[in-house]
Amino acid sequence: MAEQPSTHTSLHNKLCAWTRHFYRCVQTCARRGASALLAVGMAAMLTACTEYTFTPGAPSTYVSNTAAADPPASQPLVGVAISGGGNRSALFASYVFELLGSLPVAAPAGAGSSAQPISFLDTVGHISSVSGGSFAASYFSMKSIGHYSAMLTGSTIPTPYAQFFADFHHQMNFNWEAALFGFKIVTLGSNAEGLAKAIDTEYLHGATFADLDKREASGASPFLILNATHYDTGRRFVMTTIPSDAFCLNTEQLLLDVVYAPTGQEKHVDDKHEAQLSQCDRSDALTPEGFDSFWNPKRESVPSAALPLARAVATSGAFPLVVGPIAYEVTGDHELLHLIDGGVGDNSGIESLLQLFLRDLLKTRSHRDLIVSLDASLPFNAYGATIAGDKSPLSAFIDDPTRVSDIQEVRASLYRQDLWNVTTYAARTMKQSNSVVTRLDIIALKPDDLNVSSLRIDTPECHTHYDDARAVRTAARDIPTRYHLDACDAELVRVAACWSVHQHAQQIQQFFDAESGGRRRGYDDSGDETDSGHADSSNGRTGMLDSRIKQMCPELVANHAL
Template identity: 25%
Template sequence: GILFVMCLFLLGACATVHPNPKLEEEIDLVEVSNRKLNPPDRSDEVFFIMTLSGGGTRAAAMAYGVMEALNQVEIPVAAISTGASASRPLLKEVDMISSVSGGSFTSAYYGLYEDRLFDDFKDRFLYRNVQSALIWRILNPFNWGKFLTTGFGRSNLAADYYDKILFDDATFGDMLGNDGPMVMIQATDIIDGYTFTFTPYFFSMICSDLREIPVSFAVTASSSFPGAFNGMSLYNYGGTCGNKSPAWVHDAFAKNDPLDISYQLAKRDLAYRDSETKKYVHLYDGGVSDNLGLRSPFQSLVQLGKTKEFEKLGLGNTKRVVFVIVNAQISKSKDNVFLSHLPNTPRTGRSLGSAMTTIMNSGNFDTLFIFKEYLKRAQEKGSLTEIYPIHLAFENLKDPEERQFFENVSTALALPEETVDKLIEVSGRLLYKNKEFLRLVKDLGGTIRDKKAMTGKTDSELLETLK
């Protein structure tokens, strides 16, 4: 009996389903991006990007806490656009949200339903024991037939469950059609190591229609940790729909500098447009290639900075670029600390988990370092007028006991309600105590509502720290 269950478990690990339809008509990528990045009610002087890291429910709660805190900041409309004197939440100024793994649950829900996030997301997801529910579905005999006959795997069961409890069968067509920010859900192309992003541009490369893709499919791919889940796969129809590479790709190949990031991105572009060589795209947890969710918007910024695409997308008036990086990373997991006290080499399963955590943490540092250096050079060249790099992480907490508490929070998809609430509170506090964020609020003439409960300080006391 146990052997049979293990066989089913392995079958569930290998099965794949490809739901993506071929693109029948060319999509105007500039029009889609214009609508999402530059709507009439959002500032054309502020380009606001959020990145949400991986880390299970811990990361999802941290992302929620930062969004809730941004929603409590009021910015005068006169400071961000022309028109009548009024105010609006700073959260409404977010143009782009890039997310990985646990952070993708929060970004996708906000991308679909916006302010509804604050009404029911905690009950629908953050307070729910998602992990136990997924395990029960895998072991439920009623689902074994799917493993054996329909090509379903563990990740497909997870996607169905996420639709049931959270996404209500919504597709990217629903998300792209509303007035919310551009949401970039990241996964890892496990074959070539690329960061694959669920955006119109990536799907134009593989000649598939993103509008028909379930949001749950993307979130599942983004959070399919190798070993625990089987990943998700897409057909690649690249080269069959007439979509051509943009000008920056040809420019990059003409310069022929392998050390230039644009050259590497151009190679990726070419690979996806060649379906004869690359017939499938196999996707796993986005954290494998970038656990901060920072690389895709950073790469977009590099591309835009080298061309006139800023003007094409209606971003030519940009005066301030804001990056809020929500980093749920911990310095060292409990398991790694435990393994450090063992005299013997860890067994394969534990070694794999430990290695993945180490790779992700190391990659986070490299990504942040490269990003920081790029911003520094951009400011020196004057290509970006004013930059606000706002990095939020548990390591910013000054109290060692509090920092240790949050760094010991599990990355599982199940946390006690009390822990979730603490994560939400500390995330807002980290934002409100960040000097770059306070500089942004001051420059925009904003005010922070309910700041006393979050930080114990008033607006004047908070802004005094900038003097």
């Protein structure tokens, strides 16, 4: 007998259909000058509507998992985490990726390469992204042409790579606002269907997780992890071909055990947690859910191979009210599966890689792993400039609607960084330990790294200048979180990417350099990376990268910053 939809689901579908019809009426009213609040309110109702239904069943089997199950013992895991931040994050990532393609690093032992350096991009095996960062992550995963070591020679980038990155930059600042919102008065009225369709039309072209799996299995793409949040349970939700139990590790308990372990007993901590790797504690709040295991309200799974990647990208970026939460129907369930922006739980994308890589380091004691964090999340505005003139609660909320969540996010982020710092300091300095945490490097690149005495940008689309270092840093810090950046903000992202790569290039190289002696880094108390290892073109180690930075950002040459 065919399964009948529940009363709850039928009512929800009818409400969504009615709301869509009414929304068209609201659009007409808004164009005629009717209440903007009415338009916004009804548009927001659409965010929970969906046209995608899952059928419960065994999770999809992905071929790429075979390759991931047994990586060469001598090869490090290298991952890139791309934060949330709208087009600011996506565009920053596209420029950083291009420059890191020209960064030579020592080929890892067992990589099947000659003694010649290889491109950093050719070492990247995992990309974890959140929200706007998922635009860049999905584009690179599905469009990447590979073999980036070809970018290490010659005075110019080979034509195929130049075209790939030009398209990458263009797409990462596509005007999603125009595509989705249509007209300014209903800016908060975007819906998940519209965003997913726009992403699919622009660059994913019907690609599914099955298509991603083929690229991952062939080595054409790194493993992609799109992070969302399960709105019903509050858990991180990983949309990936990697089984969710591969992320099962209580990182907080591991770090605390390292800190409190008696001197000389640190190895027993690693042994203890390694023995627990096969026992995934799904009750642990830090254990993420995925399509292969989630609670709704019972533990279940759904096949995900046919799920369009565009829908997963939209889900990762389903910011509250603007796009999400997104409600998925699960056949036979009374409850809908609600997913929302991954930045609600972790806006960096690091947490998924941290769990995945620490598990690897527990299993393979000879490994050293690296996470490069592209952190373009908007720095918290501690000056309150956006609400400085607001006298009423409503006006303060309207002028800075995300401030409450921003306060929660920055506090949680600082606590995570502090715990990591204390643990790594204790293990490396106080105990001289070779604990699992001492074999993982995290290097952060940020747009607000930009620190030059002045800056003048003169392009066909933008003519602006910043007279002093404070003006430059303020401008870089205040690039808005939007689904489209104006010309000057986009140019500032480009320059910020050049500066950040320039600052951190040698730090990345040192990870691969056997002569570095395995030095490690942490965060200082401001949340910034310590021991950044400024790039120094005089020693020639960065090869063609220095000239590529100068070609991409002549503004930094003009003001003698390089």
